[in-house]
Amino acid sequence: MSNFEPNAVIRGFQLVLVGTVRALTNPELFKYEHFRQAALAIAVGIIIQLIVQIPVITVKFSVYLVSFMVNLDHAIWDNKLLNGLEFISKSVLQVPFLLMTLMGYMTPTLDEIFMQSIQWVDSTYVLKHKAEDPDTLRAMYYPNLVMYPTKGGSRASGPKFEALMAFVNRYTKRMAILIGVYLLSLSPLIGRYVMPAASYFTFRKHVGSVPATVIFCIGLFLPKAFLVSFLHTYFASRSLMRELLEPYFRRIKFTSDQKQRWFRDREGVLFGFAFGFTMILKTPFLGVLMYGVAEASTAYLVTKITDPPPAPAESAGFAESQVTWANKHDFLQLSLDKIDKLNVVTDEQTTNTKPSPPSKKFS
Template sequence: MASNERPKRPHIDKEKLKEKFDTSHFDINAIIRGAQLTLVGAHRALQNPGIFTSQHYKQAAIAVAGGIAIRLLIAIPIIGIKVLLWAISLFYSLENATWDDKLVNGLGFVEEHVLQAPLFFMTLMRYFTPTLDTLFMDSIKWVDTTYVQKHKADDPSKLRGMYYPTLIQYSVRDGSTHSSSTAENVSMFLYRFARKGLISLVIFGASYLPLVGRFVLPAASFWTFHNAVGLGPASIIFGTGIVLPRRYLVIFLQSYFASRSLMRELLEPYFARIHFTKEEKKKWFRSREGLLFGFGIGFYILLRVPLLGVLIYGIAEASTAYLITKISDPPPPPSQVQEFKTSQTEWKDKHKFLSLSLANLDALIEEPPPYSPEDPFPSRSAR
C-alpha cells in the first residue's frame, strides 16, 4: 500500500541564513568612519612634537632611503628583462613586435598588484628595527597626554583610563607566534607572505585559462567577501566581476587583501602586548572589520606614493595608536588581562561610536570598564 505521508521539507535554519546575509560588521558607515580616522589619526600624529626629534628625523631619512631602495629592488627584475630584450634586439628586430612591451608591463603589474612587493618590503622592516613599535608607544602616550589636557577642566572621575601606563607594563612578544625570537617571527612572516603570494599567482594564472578563466577572479572575489559582507553583496561582487576587465578586478581584490594585511601589521604593537588567542583575535578583527577596512584602505592608497611610502607607513603606525583608543577599552594591569581579552572580542560601543561627530570622538566614556566589576583605575576618582 502506497504511503500517504508527504516527504519532509528540508529544514532551513533561519538564524544561520540570517547570519550569512548579515553585513552589520562591514556596513558602509563603519567603512566611512574608518576612512575619516585615517585623516584624523594622521593629523593627530603629526601634532605630536615628540616625533620631530633628531632621532625621528634620522629615522625619517632612513625611511626615505628605504623607499628608494624598495623601488630599486622592485625594478631589478624589470630592468633585467629590459636588458635581455635589448640583447635580443641586437640579433632580432623587435620594432614591429608588441609582446615585449606586454611582458614588461605585465611583470610590473604582477609585482605591484599581485605580489604586493612594496608592502612586503615595508612591513618586513618591522622585524629588524624597533622604530615602529617605539613610534606606536610614543604616539599612544601622546594621545593620553592630549586627552588629559583637553579635559583638564572636567571631572576626573568621568574621564577614560589611560592606555600608555598599563601597556608599558606588558611583555612584548610577536602578536601571532607569541614568541620573542626574531628568527621565528621573521620565518612566520615570510611564510605568510609567500603563501599569500603563491595563492595570488595561482588565481591570477588560472584567470587566463580558456572557458573557465573569466569566472576565476569573480569566484575568488565571492569566496573572499561572502564571510565579510554577506552572501547578498558578495553575489553582486561576483556578477560585477564577470563584466569587469581582469586588471581592475585584480586591483580591487588585492587592495582588499593588502589593506587587511596592512592593518594586522599596524596593530602588531598592540597585539604584541595584549596576547589574544587565535580565536579571540579573529573575533576582535571581525567585530571591527568595516572600520579597520576603511582605515587600512585609506593608508594603503597613501602608501603607494613613490619614495615616500615608507615615511607614510610611519605616520600610519602613529595614527594606529589613536585608532586603538577608539575601538578598544583602556587595558588593565597584566594580572587582569584574561577578563579584558574576553570583553574585547565584541566591539560593544560600535553603534555609539559611529554616531559621534568627528569633533566629539572623545565623548564615548563608560564607567567602569566592562571587563571588571570594579574600576581598575581608582586613582582617577581619587584625584
C-alpha cells in the same frame, strides 16, 4: 554584513584622517629612527626595483628583436607577457613597502612610535577635556600598557624570529594567490570569470553571499586591471592592519581564537582604516615615509576600539573581555566632530589609571 556594514567602513576611513592629523601634531614623532630607516628602505627598494626590471627589459628587447622576424601585429601573447611582468613588478612585489614591514620585526622603532603615540593620545585627551569632571573621563592607556612585557622582545629572539617567519609565509602565500589568479585570468576559456570569481570567494566570508554576488556581477563588466588592483589592495590592507596592530598584541596576550574573533567583530572599521592607509602607502617614495604616521595613527585607533588595559597583575580575563567591541554601535553613530565623545567610565575601568597631567617625555 553586521561587522562589515558600510557605516563601519566609512568610519574607518574617517579615522585615517583624524588619526593622521593627531599624529602629525605630535612633535616627538619625527625624532624617531623610523624616518632614516624609511629613507634607507626607499634607496634599497629602488635598487631592487631596478634589478627586477632587468628581466622585464630583457623580455621587451627580445620581443622587439622577434618582431623583425615574425609579424606581431595580430599577436596578443606578447602584450599579455609584458603586461604580466609589469603587473608582478609594480603591483605584487612593492619592494619598499615590504622592506619597511620587515624592518618592523628587526628594530623596535615602530613599536616605540606606537607607544609614544599612545602617550600623546592620552595627553591630548586630558587637555581636550580638562574643563570636565575627571570622574567622567576614560582611564589612561599608556601607564598600564607600558608595563606589559612584549612578545619577542630583545631578550627573546625565538618568538621574534617566529613572528618574522609567519609574516614571510603570509606574504609568500598572498603573492602566490595573486599571481596564480592573474595567470588563470589569461586563459581563453575561463579567463573572463576568474577575477570576478576570486572577488566573490574573497568577500563572501566577510560580507555575505548576496553582496559578494553583486560584486561578482559588477566584476564581469569591469576591466581586469581594476579587479587585480582592487584584490591586491584588499589583501595588502588586511596584512597592513595586522602589522600595524602588532605592538598592541605583543603586550595584550590573546589566544589565536580570541584574536580571530577580535578582528572579526571590528573588521568593517579595520578594513576602512587599513584600505585608506594602503592607498597612501602605495604612493611611490612618499608611501614608505608615511608608514610611521600610519603606526602612530593606529595608536589613536586602538583607543577607539578597545578599553584601557588594567595593570598586568589584574589582566586576567581582560583579553576575552575585548573580543566583543562593547561600544561599537554607539561609536559608529557619532558624528565626526564628536568622535571623542564616548568617555563614560565603566566599572571595570575604575580600577585603571585615572587621567593625569600630560608628560612630554617618552620612557
